[in-house]
Amino acid sequence: MPVYGEKVMDHFMHPRNVGEIENPDGVGDVGNPVCGDMMSFYIKVKDNRLVDIKFKTFGCGAAIAVSSIVTEMAMGKTLEEAMTITNKLVAQELGGLPQNKLHCSNLGADALHNAIKNYLEKTGQKPVGEKVT
Amino acid sequence: MPVYGEKVMDHFMHPRNVGEIENPDGVGDVGNPVCGDMMSFYIKVKDNRLVDIKFKTFGCGAAIAVSSIVTEMAMGKTLEEAMTITNKLVAQELGGLPQNKLHCSNLGADALHNAIKNYLEKTGQKPVGEKVT
Amino acid sequence: MQTGRKVYLDYAATNPLAPGVFEAMLPFFSEAYGNPASLHQWGDMARQALDESRAKVASLIGGAPEELIFTGSGTESNNLAIKGLSLGQQAKGKHIVVSAIEHFSVLHSVRTLEKSGFQLTEVPVDKHGVVDPDEVKRSLRKDTVLVSVMLANGEVGTIQSIKDIARVVKEAGILFHTDAVAAAGNIPVNVKDLGVDALSLAANQFYGPKGAGALWLRRGVRVIPLLDGGIQEGGKRAGTENVPTIVGMGKAAELAQKDMPARIKHCIPLRDRLIRGLLAEVKHSLLTGHPSQRLPGHASFCIEYIEGESMLMLLDAHGIAVSSGSACTSRALKASHVLLAMGLSHEVAQGSLLFTMGMDNTTDDIDYVLGVLPQVVDRLRQISPLYHKSTAS
Amino acid sequence: MQTGRKVYLDYAATNPLAPGVFEAMLPFFSEAYGNPASLHQWGDMARQALDESRAKVASLIGGAPEELIFTGSGTESNNLAIKGLSLGQQAKGKHIVVSAIEHFSVLHSVRTLEKSGFQLTEVPVDKHGVVDPDEVKRSLRKDTVLVSVMLANGEVGTIQSIKDIARVVKEAGILFHTDAVAAAGNIPVNVKDLGVDALSLAANQFYGPKGAGALWLRRGVRVIPLLDGGIQEGGKRAGTENVPTIVGMGKAAELAQKDMPARIKHCIPLRDRLIRGLLAEVKHSLLTGHPSQRLPGHASFCIEYIEGESMLMLLDAHGIAVSSGSACTSRALKASHVLLAMGLSHEVAQGSLLFTMGMDNTTDDIDYVLGVLPQVVDRLRQISPLYHKSTAS
């Protein structure tokens, strides 16, 4: 039985929105090499909406698939909407993840939120609501 | 691999000198049911020689084969000669016995010696030499 | 002497494979040779096979797949249960209760625990090998942490009322393990019906391969592993899984579940024919174990005045394979503790003879045995000093 | 993506069977299904098969057949050695010495012993994974009862100078065990030459079946069994023997002994081709383990700035099976303790990639890998935030 389901494999094999954004409006990082996964998210914001999102990820298949699907889930959303995306929702959207990948590799929503917070800080705005995962 | 060698099997399948002797000159018993094997030897003595030997044995294949070959080894021997037969010699003559059968089942020589001692006692003679096993 | 005819009546020692079991194992000896821990295609195949087997074995005993730990033998399952459960709870107490007729893999595991301060109570059995639930109840103490009573005994075939025993144990809030190695796959066994916390089984007792056992362990029950290392089997049993053998166990479990009624229907008449015939044809013989509460293919006796190994050897010369609980047939040269616990004397226990039958046996086989055995018995009785004395007296 | 080509380069995880091994096992799945403990013809056949296998496996490592205990895995052999030897001598002391790069079946066995008062010293290794005999010597105490250092490491391929280590340990009058699971059957191993007291091996590391391991134990050395029950394996390992699997181990041992020079000659050039090629084609990559003192078919690397599991998955999509010591590939999500002990950072260890080859591999396989891997690495580096940063800086 493959470790990952089809949707995870699709996002891993064909990750969407890989890369960096030059002069991003916000940048968010999560993870560290001891845990095994590191993600960097770059966002472009226009009229309070995410108009571009890119990521770079060092880590396992799950981490790459998670990053990819988060960019899809968040693209075009308002910042408030994007802040409601949780790691749990991401795992659901992927059709499930192996139990042991839920904690370390499933940090895409956190990375995105960090990028949004970074944007809000840089632009001197106050934080918008974040759902607890 | 069969547990027993060919010679043991031959004596087990075709035991020699099974039975009892009516009015024996000597009777010797060894063993008990906890140990698992019991042997009774009957002898007829003439001119200090074993002219007839018979046995009955309750016990494993080795015990039966041992009893049988002891009767063959001792038949026609003088009492002194018969007393030199040891359990070790019996095992050798059988081409070896499994390690765990050496103690409990290999008591044929002892049974024979007991029968000889019984004869000597009954006839008021003094014991003849017995090799240590 | 050797007629060429071969009759295997030693199913309790080990079973041949059921048709289909070997075929199921085959791919895992060839192209599907991967390690289930590997993350590539070869690993995927092996992992999937493990999962499927786990579901099948769990289904046989009515448990959940995640509650199953694959081991290498019934013995290992029992060691893991007895040692792992006792050590897992030693903070609560160090008293263990088992029946007097448990398999050595249970009894000797407790002996080992005794060396580190555990105490044992052995519950006696009656003359049919039956454990009285009230005796179990009386044996329980405040510091009792585990009770283990076997479901069926491999030597005398007696089946216990595990449900009743489990009830008194669970009422006292104590863990209950049953060794179902001789039972599972042969008679209906359901962990929920039985109300047990842990249950051991082994594939080679139900037409599966040697080298595959399992311990079913109720979710949440703590066990200290016997084998440390990798995190195979949920961290409860380390070591590369024996994939082909486990697959064989899965297939055997599936077949056992499906074919159980037919198998029981096949075995019981053979067993009863042998019991009736033997007791009629061989004087001074007795059935051991329970007359009706016994395993379907299990007929065990004591034949008086003669010894088991020599009977076994003469039967072997006629192509008939059986076993015995006599001292001479045990490598430790001790008479079966099961027979002694049932109150038989050493002398009678020496005449132990055990016929266990299965799907390859026919009525003809039984009649063949009934033809051969009386000669064998006569012959050995002619040699026996005990028979002479007994008949003379 | 999937080219249809399949290249198994994960021999360290488990091996396919050598030609002839399965054929040797076959009869023991069908007509020769007896239990070696049985005293009839079926038992005789099984017993004879066990004896023959024991002789073959003993011969592979230069030991005596009676000194061999069959187990169910390399893990079980190591558990039996570490726990059984330590507990057998605890009256003398409770200190154990092992190297920092032992397999978890050794390390975690010691952890378990620590819970009952044993103390552990872990001897470090150098950057190539080599244990210094002088370090071992310095670690010995008056109460040291066991030293265990592996012969070859399965993750980085490094072969230790066991003879030198054994010498300092034996001079101090202390028992010495070596885990030869990754080595035995692949390189010459002789217990007398090595001067060890105990040695673990496993069949599935030398083209034998899963589920068969062995512990060689010098005559007279006391061991406390892990599995209590019947007196199989001289009373040192209870449970019905897995006859077909043991027969497979015997056959695999016989073949390994005969074919070892040819096998080594086959594997070394493949290994060296891969090592040379990979280090040339993939920038920022390094060989792990010893450059020359390594297992014949063993090539292990760290590829910087990317992680092992994702490489492994992309290679799998190309039909290439490998493994990794990255945190992500371990079920415990911890980076290989072996790589860390050799001084690699967590970041570099994440890029672990392990190719282990055997008799089914060809030069073409290696060239195929060398064609595919650079693309895979590039692709992942394009996604990696670390690579970007590193190349920018």
Ligand SMILES: Cc1ncc(COP(=O)(O)O)c(C=O)c1O
């Ligand atoms: C009731 C019972 N428990 C445990 C075992 C041990 O099984 P194994 O020797 O296959 O490990 C047996 C074997 O016959 C048995 O009958």
Ligand SMILES: Cc1ncc(COP(=O)(O)O)c(C=O)c1O
């Ligand atoms: C050196 C070493 N020891 C022990 C083992 C454990 O073997 P198994 O998982 O087959 O029990 C391995 C497995 O690869 C190993 O490489």
